[in-house]
Amino acid sequence: MSERLVPAPDDFDAQIDWLHRQGWTDGLPVVPPTPARVEAMMVGIGRQPEALIGxxxxxxxxxxxEVVAANAVMAGCLPAYMPVVIAALDALLDRSFNLYGTQATTHAVAPLLILNGPVVDTLNFNFGYNLFGPGWRANASVGRTVNLILRNVGGAYPGALDRSTSGQPGKYTFCMAENEAENPWEALHVERGFRADQSTVTVHPAGGIVDLNDRSSRTAEALMRMLAQSLKIHTGNGHLIGGEPLLVICPEHASILSREGVTKDQLRTFLWRYSQIPRSEFPQSYYRDDIEPLDDPDRIPLCRTPDSFIIVVGGGAGRHSMYIPTFGASHSVTREIV
Known part of the structure; x- marks a missing residue:
């Protein structure tokens, strides 16, 4: 590791300031990645420090x-989180995710990590109250590590290679776990061919968060209509170029849907049909000729097919589901955490 060592001040506070001046932080204080800390972060990984991830x-x-471990140290990770970070990075480097596009676009896209399986409880990832908010070390530090890697290794510096017009807070950290205990349907990773007892991380090209507040719907149909109407964002990348819109259904909304026997596929089909926008409301340049709606050629759907919708359950009590728009020119990827 000696060839990667660089001289830094001895004083802890001076080290943090020095790291800021090198451009190696996200603007927040970081833990200095000393050789001892980096070596401790790699304990138990079972791979050589120079092993290439991508x-x-x-x-x-x-x-x-080793590079991943250094960024994990700076982000405040525990060594136990390293397999999650490595799996997430491997998923991001999959060609179908289109990391080059998400890193360099003017869009406000950030990678969202979704955890499933035993790792959620083992490492204490948040899937309930405030699951997108602060206060949870696993969520915060793992998501932050990924974004530091995208910046420090991928070169996604604002205004240079990262050309996002406005960015979004998810570029600091964006990591959640699915609330499988209150999910009446199959968990995301099971839908994608993994066993329930396998741990996975799914990376999704997220365009932000839209709160879907429905405290009045008492029937599944009324709730689905509200959800579908809320997805009609004319200037979002979904209706413009497609993608994989993600809904995080809160447990109370999931309960309303499941008690009337609504399946995920039925929910997807309903959302796909009733979130379509009249083609006449779009400028001619926005027409998407590759999309063929099932029943009405004069309406533009949010995504190519109903199967494109990703639906997970998350959050605590309260009737607030979340819509996470997609970057569009990218696909989510799931990897097992080994």
């Missing part, structure tokens, strides 16, 4: 186990 666009920087 090249991170758009700069195509080299992400080795």
């Amino acid at each position: 090249l991170v666009p758009p700069r195509w920087g080299t992400a080795t186990v």
Whole structure:
């Protein structure tokens, strides 16, 4: 590791200031990645420090186990979180995620990590109250590590290779777990072919969060209509170029749907049909000729097919589900956490 050592001040506070001046932070204080801390972060990984995980666009920087560990130290991770970070990075580097596009676009996209399986309880990831908010070390530090890697290794510096017009808070950290205990349907990773007892991380190109507040609907149909109407954002990338819109259904909304026997596929089909927007409301340049609605050629759907919708359950008590718009030109990827 000696060839990667760089001189830094001895004083702890001076080290933090020095790291800021190097451009290696996200603007918040970080833990200095000393050799001892980086080595401790790699304990138990079972891979050599120089083992390559991949090249991170758009700069195509080299992400080795050691480099990932250094960023994990800065983000405040525990060593036990390293397999989650490595699996998430491997998923982001999958060609179908289009990390180059999400890193360099003017869109406000950030990678959202969704955890499933035993790892959620083992490492104490938040799936309930305030699951997108602060106060949970696993969620905050794992999501932050990924974004530090995208910045420090991939070169996604604002105004340079990261050309996002406005960005979003998810570029600091964006990590959640699914509330499988209150999910009346199959968990996300089971839908994607994994066993329930496997731990996975899914990376999704998220365009932000839209709160869907419905405290009045008493029937499944009324609730689904509210959800579908809320997805009609004319200037979102979904109706413009497609993608995989994500809904995080709160447990109370999930209960209303499940007690009337609504399946995930039925919910997807309903949302797909009733979130369509009249083609006449779009400028000619926005027409998407590749989309063929099932019943009405004069309406533009939010995504290519109903199957494109991703539906998970998350959050605590209260009737607030969440709509997470998609970047569009990217697909979510799931990896097992080993």
